[in-house]
Amino acid sequence: MERIYLDHAATSPMHPLVIEKMMDVMQQNFGNPSSIHSFGREARHILDEAREVIASSINATRNEIIFTSGGTEADNTALIGIANAYQDRGKHIITTQVEHHAILHTAEFLEKSGFEVTYLPVNEQGVISLEDLKDALREDTILVSIIFGNNETGAIQPIREISSILLGHQSFFHTDAVQAYGLVNLDVKELGIDLLSVSAHKINGPKGIGFLYIKEGIKHQPHLHGGEQERKRRAGTESVPAIAGFAEAVKIAQGSMGEKAELFRGFKRLLLALFEAGNINFEVNGLPDSSLPHVINISFPGTNVEAMLVNMDLAGVSVSSGSACTAGSIDPSHVLVAMFGKGSERTKNSIRFSFGLNNTEQEIRQAGEETVKIINRLVK
């Protein structure tokens, strides 16, 4: 059976050029970048070049980039590192109800450590209200963390407007850009972002590597202690091959952003057209045209997500629901709950399709037709 992978928001295949780059580094540059000898210098050179590529991709400087083990660590570092470093200024943090769990659970952890967190609601399109943000902002707010593009629905938050509201306020502004990076233009200076999290494996890079951008001058309390790597902000020998691969993936992503966005938006339209033609009941969760190009979340009334996902997989179409399911406990997606309310059927019958490298129109067509078939079988 030909399998079709439409779950690129979960993780993405590595680009062949990324693999090639990593193979090169693994075979030729095993040195420790902190060593003073020639092996170390070679590795350090690769590291510096990669850091430059990555920094310039968001219009930042090299010193503003900390490599992490991925998006989760970047989010944890941003929240906990800022909270601990600036708690003398206040203990209030603002985030949203639609963050990735790497933010939500970290915020809950901080609540247990004595911080106060406001979770902003969203409207049915999954977008926060700027008025709510203004109302929530307090003198003792030290950090506002708002996801750039949602991993489940693709909803994009008004980042520039948020940072404008924060102008002149002591609060720092962090955004989890794990899902958005590589698909939308991201200039931290222009957008007024103080901290930003990114992960490599969502953009055809390797797993286990990501970065946190921290604007020059902002302190954060490190959570890993040891050597002096990352200018003492994150100890541990750098994963040079992964970082080199990451930089390669960034270059490719930067070079193909517009083209990809156009292609994926076409896929969305095609998928929706197929559902229309198949005469099935469906509703898009969010705004398909102004959301992240590669993510679309669709509710299929009369179905349930458990049966849908299994049927889709058995038919060779790999998609997902936003919700984590472990050992048969499907918690309704917190993102959809925030958008539509706890009782809404949409929280139990929605599926995320996300596009990426190697997907073809033919695949989308086949996946769409397969979806229609399954729904016709399940909904009688």
Place this chain on the structure above:
Amino acid sequence: MNKAPKDTRVVVGMSGGVDSSVAALILKNQGYDVVGIFMKNWDDTDEFGVCTATEDYNDVIAVCNQIGIPYYAVNFEKQYWDKVFTYFLEEYKAGRTPNPDVMCNKEIKFKAFLEHAVSLGADYLATGHYAQVEQRAGEYKMLRGIDGNKDQTYFLNQLSQNQLEKVMFPLGGMDKKQVREIAREAGLATAAKKDSTGICFIGERNFKEFLSNYLPAQPGNMETLDGELMGKHDGLMYYTIGQRHGLGIGGSGDPWFVVGKDLKKNILYVGQSFENEKLYSTSINAVNVSWVSGHAPGAEFTCTAKFRYRQADNGVTVRVKEDGTAEVIFDEPIRAVTPGQSVVFYDGEVCLGGGTIDQVFKSGEKLTYVG
């Protein structure tokens, strides 16, 4: 269905135990399109977030990857609570000793789960039960598992034709030793896993403590049927007819046993010696009687019956009533027949069906002290 195995999809209900692991392996080796599904019916997550279901599902994952089949999980917590656990509590409240596994098979495994399997395009649902299905003259017969010690038809007595036509029991023709051996030879991750014991949602925990979380315990007197006060009981629901342990009656002479309960007066009746005549009955009235074939073998017929799991067969005469109940008259008096448990009928190796023990009689007199 005359499809080739490779075109026949079989969903295997996988618990993370060795039996269902081997069931899946056997079907895979026979060439079926096997899909493993873990059913989560109960949430016992503790304060550290540890949940036995997660551990069990991890075993399912490991085994399915070893066998090379896809695996998924499905959640029936709500259905289980509504159909099985609520019944379980109601029965205890009524002073009876329910059998949640029978109800689980009837309402969850071979109903909600079977429907789920069909919705995934399954032709069959397989489980690791020790029982056999055989088609004879256009009818599906449910036979005891070959391993007499493991036979689980007692718990499957409520199944009927429309379920059996879609069911496979790959372990029915094996004994437990063979099953373990197959698992060991294949190196399955669950080969040495301990068999689960007790009621699934209680597991290894203390039964009393578990039940007290859901039903208020009302301690009361423990008396002989002649009214002699023998001590205190912790709450009638904690005791079942014929039980010896946990009475705390010392002294010399024969050991003491539970012989009955008076729910209204909150008295637990006890009597001395295993063979105490108060423990014996000669007939019952059964309710919710269901026949595997869809109809009773006759208005009155003789067969054998079990009144508890793993009990030896007893000769009985069954009189089927029009209202779905049945009178079951024993050839010989039987000890500790308990309301709430199942009575299951057999014709040789064939399981005919069964029902729930409702009232217990001795020589035509209702044993009011049994309930």
